[in-house]
Amino acid sequence: MEEKKKTQQKSKLYIFNRAKRPLVADFVCSICIRIFIAVFGIIALFLMLFPHSTESQIEKRKLAEFPQFSLQSYFSGEFTKGVSTFYDDTVPYRDSFKTAGYNFKSIFGLHTDDEVKIVGAKELDKKPKPVEPSQNQTSQKPAESSVNENSQASDVSKVESQVSEEESKPETSQMGDAEYTVENGIIVVKHNGHYRALELFGGGTGNTYVEALNNFHKDLGDDVKIYSMIAPLASEYYTPANYSGFTASQKEVFDSIASRLDDGIVSVDIDTVLGYHTAEDIYFRTDHHWTPLGAYYAAQEFAKAAGLDFKDISTYNKNTIEGFVGTMYAFTQDPNINNDPEDFIYYTPSNLDDCVTEHYTTDFTDMSEWDFFCGVGDPQHNAYLTFMGGDEQVVKVNTNVKNGKKLAVVKDSYGNAVPGYLFGSYEEIYVIDMRYFDLNLVDFIKENGVTDLLFTMVTYSAVGENAEKLDILRTQ
Amino acid sequence: MKLVFSSLFFLYVFMAVVFLAYYLRKDVKYRNFVLIVASLVFYAWGEPIWVFMLIFSAAMNWFIGLKIGQYKDTPKAKIFVGTAIGIDLLLLVIFKYTGFLVENLNVILPIDIPVPHIVMPIGISFFTFQAISYIMDCYWETVKPQKHFYKFLLYLALFPQLVAGPIVRYSVIEQEIDKRSPMTIDITEGAMRAIIGLSKKVILANGLYNIVKEYFGDFLNGSPYNDISSMSFLGTWFVVICYSLYVYFDFSGYSDIAIGLGRMFGFHFNENFNYPFICKTISEFWQRWHISLSSFFRDYLFYMPIFGKQRKYANLFLVWFCTGLWHGASWNFILWGLYFGVFIFIETKIGKKKMKKWNKVVTHIYSKLIIVVGFGIFCFSDMAQLGNFFVNISGMGMLFRGNAFADIATWNSLLNNLFLVIFAIAVSMPILQKVKYFFNEWGNNTVYTVGKGLATLGCCYLLVMSSILLVDNTNNPFLYFRF
Numbered sequence: 001m002e003e004k005k006k007t008q009q010k011s012k013l014y015i016f017n018r019a020k021r022p023l024v025a026d027f028v029c030s031i032c033i034r035i036f037i038a039v040f041g042i043i044a045l046f047l048m049l050f051p052h053s054t055e056s057q058i059e060k061r062k063l064a065e066f067p068q069f070s071l072q073s074y075f076s077g078e079f080t081k082g083v084s085t086f087y088d089d090t091v092p093y094r095d096s097f098k099t100a101g102y103n104f105k106s107i108f109g110l111h112t113d114d115e116v117k118i119v120g121a122k123e124l125d126k127k128p129k130p131v132e133p134s135q136n137q138t139s140q141k142p143a144e145s146s147v148n149e150n151s152q153a154s155d156v157s158k159v160e161s162q163v164s165e166e167e168s169k170p171e172t173s174q175m176g177d178a179e180y181t182v183e184n185g186i187i188v189v190k191h192n193g194h195y196r197a198l199e200l201f202g203g204g205t206g207n208t209y210v211e212a213l214n215n216f217h218k219d220l221g222d223d224v225k226i227y228s229m230i231a232p233l234a235s236e237y238y239t240p241a242n243y244s245g246f247t248a249s250q251k252e253v254f255d256s257i258a259s260r261l262d263d264g265i266v267s268v269d270i271d272t273v274l275g276y277h278t279a280e281d282i283y284f285r286t287d288h289h290w291t292p293l294g295a296y297y298a299a300q301e302f303a304k305a306a307g308l309d310f311k312d313i314s315t316y317n318k319n320t321i322e323g324f325v326g327t328m329y330a331f332t333q334d335p336n337i338n339n340d341p342e343d344f345i346y347y348t349p350s351n352l353d354d355c356v357t358e359h360y361t362t363d364f365t366d367m368s369e370w371d372f373f374c375g376v377g378d379p380q381h382n383a384y385l386t387f388m389g390g391d392e393q394v395v396k397v398n399t400n401v402k403n404g405k406k407l408a409v410v411k412d413s414y415g416n417a418v419p420g421y422l423f424g425s426y427e428e429i430y431v432i433d434m435r436y437f438d439l440n441l442v443d444f445i446k447e448n449g450v451t452d453l454l455f456t457m458v459t460y461s462a463v464g465e466n467a468e469k470l471d472i473l474r475t476q
Numbered sequence: 477m478k479l480v481f482s483s484l485f486f487l488y489v490f491m492a493v494v495f496l497a498y499y500l501r502k503d504v505k506y507r508n509f510v511l512i513v514a515s516l517v518f519y520a521w522g523e524p525i526w527v528f529m530l531i532f533s534a535a536m537n538w539f540i541g542l543k544i545g546q547y548k549d550t551p552k553a554k555i556f557v558g559t560a561i562g563i564d565l566l567l568l569v570i571f572k573y574t575g576f577l578v579e580n581l582n583v584i585l586p587i588d589i590p591v592p593h594i595v596m597p598i599g600i601s602f603f604t605f606q607a608i609s610y611i612m613d614c615y616w617e618t619v620k621p622q623k624h625f626y627k628f629l630l631y632l633a634l635f636p637q638l639v640a641g642p643i644v645r646y647s648v649i650e651q652e653i654d655k656r657s658p659m660t661i662d663i664t665e666g667a668m669r670a671i672i673g674l675s676k677k678v679i680l681a682n683g684l685y686n687i688v689k690e691y692f693g694d695f696l697n698g699s700p701y702n703d704i705s706s707m708s709f710l711g712t713w714f715v716v717i718c719y720s721l722y723v724y725f726d727f728s729g730y731s732d733i734a735i736g737l738g739r740m741f742g743f744h745f746n747e748n749f750n751y752p753f754i755c756k757t758i759s760e761f762w763q764r765w766h767i768s769l770s771s772f773f774r775d776y777l778f779y780m781p782i783f784g785k786q787r788k789y790a791n792l793f794l795v796w797f798c799t800g801l802w803h804g805a806s807w808n809f810i811l812w813g814l815y816f817g818v819f820i821f822i823e824t825k826i827g828k829k830k831m832k833k834w835n836k837v838v839t840h841i842y843s844k845l846i847i848v849v850g851f852g853i854f855c856f857s858d859m860a861q862l863g864n865f866f867v868n869i870s871g872m873g874m875l876f877r878g879n880a881f882a883d884i885a886t887w888n889s890l891l892n893n894l895f896l897v898i899f900a901i902a903v904s905m906p907i908l909q910k911v912k913y914f915f916n917e918w919g920n921n922t923v924y925t926v927g928k929g930l931a932t933l934g935c936c937y938l939l940v941m942s943s944i945l946l947v948d949n950t951n952n953p954f955l956y957f958r959f
Contacts, residue, residue, distance in 0.1 A: 028925050029663070035933075088946070094947060118885060
């Protein structure tokens with residue numbers, strides 16, 4: 001009976017409400033519409049009236065431009081595509097909204113003290129191994145998928161920065177072996193309360209690198225001492241043990257390369273040395289480079305091998321840029337990286353004021369003088385450009401040392417951090433980026449009386465497509 | 477580049493302009509004019525040339541519809557029906573299946589015809605089926621042929637449902653083309669529905685696809701499939717479950733936006749999804765999944781007396797063959813259709829009454845297993861990877877290839893997307909529907925008002941968050957644009 005009563009009451013209430021419901025609904029909905037229109041209108045006006053972004057610091061690229069109209073571009077669909085892309089790509093405060101989006105997406109995951117996030121394709125449990133020396137060299141692309149995602153607008157160009165045509169383009173399988181078409185990507189690990197992004201290494205032979213250096217040795221003879229110093233990726237040291245199957249040993253590759261270089265070429269083993277200093281900040285957590293401190297230990301090892309005078313780091317002036325977040329944020333789109341900045345600490349030699357740095361175009365003309373260690377715009381993201389301001393140039397440093405020694409450094413961006421430690425060791429230092437040099441390097445070395453030639457670059461470059469450029473430098 | 481619903485340009489330029497223009501005046505003629513112009517601009521944005529084919533298709537079907545009305549109950553009517561459907565299907569076959577047909581002919585016959593790469597006009601599968609349904613309805617006299625071309629053009633080209641459905645029958649909006657006056661509740665409910673659809677796409681579907689593409693490859697954006705031969709048993713299951721959820725949220729999200737936008741303009745489209753994952757049988761799944769397509773095949777193909785007395789089962793397999801083929805010019809889609817056809821055939825043989833007596837847990841597990849494996853077939857147009865998928869998911873990969881039972885990468889992906897997956901599963905259940913029902917139907921007016929207020933705030937939040945996520949998703953076309 002009671003239940004019946006309750007049901008009756010309920011239905012009365014229901015009927016009673018239904019009678020007035022249309023009026024209430026109309027009133028409530030009219031308010032809801034106003035709220036929707038207000039929110040929608042604010043967003044629409046914001047997108048329309050605020051200045052459009054023109055480049056993205058996170059993605060390191062220029063954003064899309066408004067397309068030019070023509071009948072051809074219209075009927076091919078390029079014009080309308082360009083308009084949509086322009087509008088969507090150049091949202092005001094784009095980077096801030098992207099960051100907000102990454103933060104929002106991070107709530108989807110479970111975060112633990114020792115969390116690991118893998119970015120990029122996952123064809124795993126096939127530990128890639130260095131291939132036999134007889135095979136073509138190969139390697140794996142770092143986080144290609146995330147990089148692709150960042151370059152959504154295919155018709156926009158990248159901002160020139162430390163990641164342009166960087167060592168992020170190692171060769172993929174040329175030998176058709178499925179094992180080496182694997183893309184391992186990047187893993188983000190949390191350790192001691194801090195996040196660190198690590199580029200994984202898929203193995204390689206370095207055949208092209210070995211061949212190029214041996215050819216240089218043949219062309220230059222024993223008049224010029226040649227050194228090979230390959231910098232390992234941070235994943236060599238910081239990959240958690242249970243993820244070690246995701247990355248190949250770089251030490252094995254270095255040893256293999258060293259064993260195949262001509263006797264006259266000196267291999268500088270920095271893999272072992274850096275291994276002793278992993279408790280220090282020798283690699284950035286948020287950037288794909290080593291730190292200036294890591295480069296210091298490498299330079300020290302090189303100085304030992306070359307028998308040079310070398311000053312202890314305590315004699316250098318220490319400079320700090322706080323709040324640095326490097327390229328790994330763009331690669332991984334992981335807000336934890338952005339929210340966990342680090343200090344960019346670099347060291348300037350005490351004789352800096354007595355040294356003159358000349359910056360040339362890539363054909364060694366149009367000289368201009370400015371500092372080796374230079375200020376950069378947006379240092380919180382571009383601090384690594386502190387070294388010479390970038391890669392696309394030839395730099396000559398005239399030091400106050402008078403020992404007749406002249407060094408040519410052939411490098412990728414890893415090598416940018418090295419020459420600053422050698423200002424007290426050489427009379428002249430030439431810094432040449434293997435990707436941006438228009439002259440014949442053998443002739444250049446001979447004409448300028450270079451005594452030592454140092455090849456220094458990261459593993460990806462030594463086993464990847466950048467190595468092909470070395471032999472081109474010799475023959476072009 | 478298609479003008480996709482989930483883009484800032486569509487939302488805050490196109491829709492803003494259309495909405496303002498639409499509500500500038502009240503008379504229906506003006507509003508129809510606005511919608512026709514908007515629809516043609518919408519289509520021409522992605523297809524500046526094929527928009528003329530859309531207009532041609534509309535003109536041809538409208539004209540033949542009139543003729544069918546004129547010659548009703550005469551043999552001429554049949555000829556007109558045949559002509560219209562013949563042309564409609566011919567266009568569909570030319571644009572969608574030529575390459576596939578030539579490829580297969582080259583395999584079967586000792587010939588080597590160059591495979592043409594014809595770019596398919598977007599939405600052709602949808603508006604062709606709408607046109608066919610109109611022609612058949614005219615012939616069956618369930619609708620009156622539309623006398624005015626512009627009104628028929630509005631029906632066929634109406635932009636909310638033009639490129640990816642739902643397949644709206646003419647009878648559904650016949651009255652509303654001439655007479656509609658959207659109430660405040662229509663605009664509110666429509667806006668909420670559209671925003672929920674947008675969020676399903678941007679937050680859930682895109683998030684789930686990010687997991688899928690890490691393992692299976694970014695195939696929806698033209699990249700090849702990854703080699704999945706060494707994927708672990710659990711890894712394969714995890715990713716294909718994510719893919720199943722992705723397809724659901726991607727497509728039902730689009731349908732929600734279409735239905736919502738339609739309602740904002742005063743049209744009431746039929747539902748296209750009804751929580752398909754709560755089904756207990758495969759037959760029930762198809763009563764809840766892509767309803768407008770399955771009902772199209774049911775009404776216009778299944779009941780056609782093609783195979784005489786044996787039509788029931790022969791038609792059943794014909795329907796499922798066509799359902800598969802409709803989804804794409806690839807064998808995996810045909811296999812996918814027939815796969816479901818087989819299970820529906822088996823269920824028909826067992827009988828609904830018997831199946832109802834089965835334990836609910838058993839039927840749920842049975843149906844989900846079949847559905848998820850089905851989406852695996854749907855996923856891989858590359859037969860080698862489809863083979864690997866079957867090997868992995870059946871456990872044979874562990875037995876014969878030494879694949880792992882589980883792997884650290886899967887575990888890692890699960891942890892990094894744990895709440896996304898849980899949330900997606902929750903949203904695929906009718907929880908929100910029940911909450912809405914409580915606030916709307918059983919609560920008093922205060923509860924109703926509070927419910928509406930919460931829903932409005934929730935939708936505003938979703939709109940803002942989806943818009944922010946769209947800043948980073950400039951290329952995220954809907955899956956069903958491919959069909």
